[in-house]
Amino acid sequence: MHAHPVLRPVAAMPRWAQLALAALVTRAVTFGNPMLHVDETFYLEVADAWLRGIAPYSGVWDRKPAGLFLLYAIPAAFGVAAGVWLYQAMAAASAALTALAIARLADRAGWTRGATWAGVAYLVWLTWLEGQGGQAPVFYNLPMAGAVLLVAPGPGDSTSPSRRFAHGLAAMALAGLAIQIKYTAVFEGMFLGLWLMWREWRLGQRPAGIAAKGVAWAAVALAPTGIAWAMFAAAGHGGDWVFANFTSILARQPDPAIEQAGNLAVILLIASPLIAMAVLAWRLPAGAAPEQAMRRFLFCWLGAAALGLLAFGSWFDHYALPLLVPLCAVAAGCIGGHRDGRRWALGAIALFLIGGQAVVLGKIANRGTAAQYAALVRGIGRGPGCLYVYSGPSMLYAQSGRCAVTRYWFPSHLGRVREAGATGVDQAAELRRIFARARPEVVVMRGPYRGENAPIRAIAEAEVARAYAPAGRYPLGDLTVTVYRRK
Template structure:
């Protein structure tokens, strides 16, 4: 049932080429990695290497971008089933199923209708939580130890997909350690087990780090994983207003989970209290507060909220509100938007393909999926357009942004894709838009991005500037 619901709630988006610029880039980058590109070296972003590997694996199945949308549906359905499994420890089967249903509805409300990172790593965290709770009653048996080991490894994999999962992973490790100490005391056996679990949780990250060090790419890896996050400035505008909106949207789930926390006791109460706290810390650690940043919070909230049905009238009101709210603010069957985006992308793609010239395609500010659809290789490691046009992304990588744009323009690009909107990196915008204005002609202009309808312009048939 949950798998069918996942398909129904997302089927209108299948084939949409521009759901969100970041997830479209993830798949385009996955195609590059599948063809031999090295993350952080040939294609750059702050996402951990496991994220690149995940999308590369999907690209190996097919370089058609619908692949990641179908995979995201399966991951969302599996996460809902894991939520059901967790909730089943606390409530009846039909009540637990409501947790999975509300999750599948809510993720669409919070921009999870496509392939944002949490749609994938939420499955690993939810499965780890289910394994830990199952292990709590069998810790001294082989099955219990295997479940804890699996939970630590799953949490470790999640960290390699999105770094902020580390906070939940740490809590899972603490909870497992507390279970072990409560069961057997703090002796040599417990210490060996706890150390082993720490190693398992860190293992995926350690393996990636070791590979980069051995391959001579340590600086690129360290910059992407650590330094870039320290260099990027915190957004100064709109943060608090976005946070207030997110809290209002979450109110039914927050209220239901508060009621649920009062009604549960013992081991489960401690586990959920710590899990929610860790998820909130992860949410606050990147204080931009965009809608999809809320997606990791939905897993513990949706697993916990069915307990509120223990107070039938209040619980039914809260869960009913949580289930209905997504339908009020998100259109689950907007097939027209997908058709509109497909038509616009077809026009842009046709313009890119008929543009004449020997130079590369440069997508300065536009849908990065055009690289993949046109069969064009990334001309730069900074292929995610935000890295080129956003002031917040200036020089956060190991590559100087302005120097890289100058290098790209020196290649005499035959096609430049841009949007009719301001770019906050005024230095690169001035260079790119001057080149397009002086050397190219407009081949196509189509509105993209639902709700914004910002024109995407293909400047093509670019002629190399006259030598100075």
Template sequence: MAVSQVSRAATAPGGIQGFIASDRMVLALLAILAVAVRFVTYGNPALGFDEQFYLLVGDRMLQGELPYVDVFDRKPIGIFLIYAGARLLGGEGFLQYKLVATLFVIATAWLIYLLGRQRAERWGAGLAAALYILWLNLMEGEGGQTPVFYNLLVVGAAWQLFAAMRSPDRLVPPGTLALLLIGMALQIKYTVVFEGMFFGLAFLWLAWQQRMAWSRLIAFAAAMVALALLPTTLVLLYFWAVGEAEAFIFANFLSIFGQGKGSMAVQLPKLAEVSALFLPLGVIAWFGRAALQADMRRADSRMLRLWVVTAAFGVLIYWRFNSPHYALPLLLPFCLLLAPALDARRRLGAAIAVIVLLAGQIVQLHLIAIKGGNDAMRAVAAAAKPKGSFIFVYNGYPGLYMMTGSPMPSRWPFPGHFNAQDENNPRALGVDPLAETQRILDASPDAIIDTFPPYSLGNRETRALLHRVVAERYRPVLCVATRDRTRVIYRLKREPWPVDLSACRPEVFAPVRP
């Protein structure tokens, strides 16, 4: 009797077989996959310097400080609000923001699957969503980089567009909602503007095809533009209300024009590296080209291809390839595009997925070996802990300010603002980096954190100043070595502090010897 009850439960519409045959199982598998492939990152506070900085700013916001006013950066406020929200979850924040990012990844992959099901079977759509999750680990999207968050809003806008294409007599509600989502995405990173223009023009094209009256078409366009600009306008109005509109405008819209982008000799090899990461996806497209050509007969597929082209244009026009995460906006529509090809070439798609799964884990372990993991960052923090003053992270983990409880030495706490040649311009920062570095060093920070070898594209002027001051007033107390770099902690010579230089190579101190 018990066996028959189990059998009926398994075959019932809501039983095990019903679950296996439903989209709920796909969602569960995507969630398990996302957690599994990102699990190695959860205990690593040293994961990404950008993410450490976003968490630092989010933490300072909860203490009443304002981005752009008290802490300088060029990112829109949305990314800092997300990290402030993660900080409210308790703990140190490093694990919490990664869990929030994982939820965004799962939701994005789920929408990729649902959109893929409109053009492919469950296998192709599910594998397209899985490839998105897996590829993030190859492109520094394993944590909380900005595209990990805003890609969810962009795919939400795409959902509205494709829904409107199926019901062209009902364009205004999905069009306005799509552009509002784009507006929210713009407050995470402004480079979404190109995809926003694409979605807006796509809706206007649909309206034109439906012979919408000119007066209504103009009103529709104005409404979409207004909603896309609404979140940014509200943020600007807030800063205007508190008397800091100038700081907001400079950081968000003007400072980028003073920032360097590196020479062609620097960027072109990096572009080649980023392009190589997409080659396996290109292999799927090539061997599944018959399915993709057949898919071209669908209007939504042709629109999807235009989205891919727009995303690629946005990546190229930004012209920064120092990190592969700059190309993550292209990953989203590209994976979605491949759903029919993945149906047609199931074994190939599955084989590439397994290879990328393993490669992604290897990449994560490699990054830990290079940047250092939990033990390395906590060792640096212990040796750098301030005793009544503050620390200065010239080149190293920006999360040390949180981990040590140190006040920030400047409105510019991100190390790259002082140690990178691209930032060596008052028009980029609103301050002369050499003068600000001098001001910080004149205040005698308790500890200075530097990295050897120095950044190859670094600011030579601030580096020379730092080495001169260190040689005069500081001594090394600890080296924390990773695979190809060494974090060096210097403390004031007059301060008694235990010294352990066992991990220090002689060449580390050559530039700072008096």
């Protein structure tokens, strides 16, 4: 990494240290804040509940793979307050290691001059796409990048069939772990499996042998998901697992087309400098044969990741996080191998580094600080009686220590239009049951939000007006969250 004299001490560091430092710099303002994103604190809360004997799907409902909750169980074992710091430290380490893998992939493509900067670009663009914390792809990008490193084109292509088969098994095992962190990784896993079979065919292996290897590779990739199903089936919750993990995904209502188009446009706008770098890298002169094969492989992988992004719709910012790994790897070609593009690319990285910090600080101001969240927790208190979070931070259940009155802890599952008919319960019927039978002592509610089911909110507001009184209003970023207590 060539540097200004002021940065020469950093340039003298080994690559892993440079990328670790970059990960810390890009995330320094985030550590300890439980309001980075509602998703990741919910994962921590579900993991905490599981450790306390409340199983996912049957006890607390969500549709994420069990592997994600097992991953979050590591920080949750230290308590949710310390767990916030620990999961964010784990995410920073995962991001730095993924950046290191990206640099190594760029090395193998002959783009060593831009390899370290490609890893830095990954860390920078994470902050633009909700990857500043512990979103699922921040964790699963690492095993997927490791799988790619194991089987990407290189000198190993000419090794013995048994060695290639073993490397394929290891790679597909890593892909299987990635799938159990988030199911969208299946597209990249399928790409790797097809690539492995095509390579065997190209090297002259017999079709029967290729088919047998393909079955073995697929079985290894599916094994983690099969183990998860068996674990819940043995506990008598196999049906709950199948519905939450698969059926409910297909039952969700699509967002309005104009909203989906807008979300995709935002992703493309954020990624446009990297896409431009990839285009310039594609137009580079052909290198040596092994390097050229590696470059074609990286672009094919990029296509598979793009398919995974496009397949599920909605296109929230963090859905594009898996795309960053192959995109940054091929961007290294522009950074290190394109004479006219290098200066422009480094300028774009510097600009997006500064802008990314502004984006993160803006999100913290919008969503709330750790101090504001702590004040809300104190306002709820740890007294007797159960809690119902109609809308607001779901982790209030864990941090208040109060019991829950429904298995739908994530507020959107009962309050958002796109979840109507997709969670295994009628939203209105469950809401009426909560207030008529469970009778929570404390109810938490924020103002209306985009995508909220207005008739459901009307039910909640009527119930709160009838039986509850405001006990405090707490600022949380640009929102006000109201705590109600039963009269």
